[in-house]
Amino acid sequence: MSTTSRDPIDELADLAARTGKDARRVLAGSDGPLAFALGLALLAMAEVTIYADEIGPAMIANLLATLPLALARRHVAWATGAIVFGVLVAISTDGGTLTIAALLGLVLVLYLFASTHRRRWAVLPALPFLFNAIEPFNGDDAGFSGVLLLMIVVAAEALGDSRRQRGEAIAERDETREALVDTLQDQAAMGERARIARDLHDVVAHHVSAIAVQAESARLTTEGLPEEGRAQFESIGQTARDALTEMRRLLGVLREDANAEVTRDPQPGLARLNELVETARAAGTPVRLTLGGQVTELPPGVDLCAYRILQEALTNVRRHAPGVPVDVELEYRADALRLRVRDHGSGTVAPDPNGHGLLGMRERAIMVGGTLTVGSADGGGFAVEAELPLPGAAG
DSSP states (O other): OOOOOOOHHHHHHHHHHHHHHHHHHHHHSTTHHHHHHHHHHHHHHHHHHHHOSSHHHHHHHHHHTTGGGGGTTTOHHHHHHHHHHHHHHHHHSTTOOOOHHHHHHHHHHHHHHHHHSOHHHHTGGGHHHHHHHHSOTTSSOOOHHHHHHHHHHHHHHHHHHHHHHHHHHHHHHHHHHHHHHHHHHHHHHHHHHHHHHHHHHHHHHHHHHHHHHHHHHHHHHOTTOOHHHHHHHHHHHHHHHHHHHHHHHHHHHHHHHTTOOOOOOOOOOGGGHHHHHHHHHHTTOOEEEEEEEOOOOOOHHHHHHHHHHHHHHHHHHHHHSTTOOEEEEEEEOSSEEEEEEEEOSOSSSOOOTTSHHHHHHHHHHHHTTOEEEEEEOTTSSEEEEEEEEOTTOOO
8 A cells, every 4th residue: 555645845836826815815805905014014024123223213114114005095195105205214314224025015006106197196206216316315425226216116107107008098998899889779779760660651651541542532422511521621631642742751861861772562561471481491490380369460560560570580590599490479369469489599699688680679569569578488598579469459
């Protein structure tokens, strides 16, 4: 029987990894800055005890250069001023001792200050170190230590300024992207509404034309109609003809805005449902059609709306779940027409509920007083359900 023992180096590496993970968790918390500041302060005290000639003044200066880091998250300007002052005190006293912990605190707070303030403000904390490099505060001749300290300060602020500029660029890019997305969504919504208006034009035009024809027929064929009645019918017919003229003008504007070609095809309805289903099957989508209730003639607006919703729903299935079986259900009720299109896909890829196609279906349903719901179906897949009320049905 053999036993294996771990290499001490591996154990130390695991310990270091766990310690680093715990340290990151602590520093990321609400008390992270305080814990880090206390750690640096303890390290500064240890350095002062070992290296300083006069422990008292050096201890005060280095604690002032480390402890304010606890305020850096919320009050970075105050923390920067306090730490810069502490470092200056440490280097200006006779035999002053600037610890590594205090230098690290200075670098961190200057980096944070430069990353949150404009360049004209970030340069202020560096000015004392520039003067110190030219004429040291402790009265000694200018030397390498003053220049090195200035270089460290400038490097920390340069890194912080770079981070600030990068953050501003990212924020500006995200803002521009959001504005572009909003603009595209508005344009898509306007285009969809223009298409809905064009679809409804023929439906409304048919009814208005019928009003004009019936008014004219009544004026000419009704026996014993008084002159006042004839004038009323003539006025009704003229109003209907004027309405048709204005509708054609409006439709021309919508077609021009949407860059759409004028078509003369009749508006589709559920009479072409079999053709719609066969088109989907020919594209590789198995479709099962189920009809419920007593099939009745629908008002033209509801008929067109139902066809367009089914057309868009089947298009979405072919786009997002090609080849999967689809159930199409129509239920004719006394007061409403109920539609349901459900695919049997995995459901992992579904249309965006705020997408342009679904937005158009929802607006068509609302236009006739109905409702539309979309979402994941029980047992998997994606479902589109609409309920379109029938005008004049008994409540």
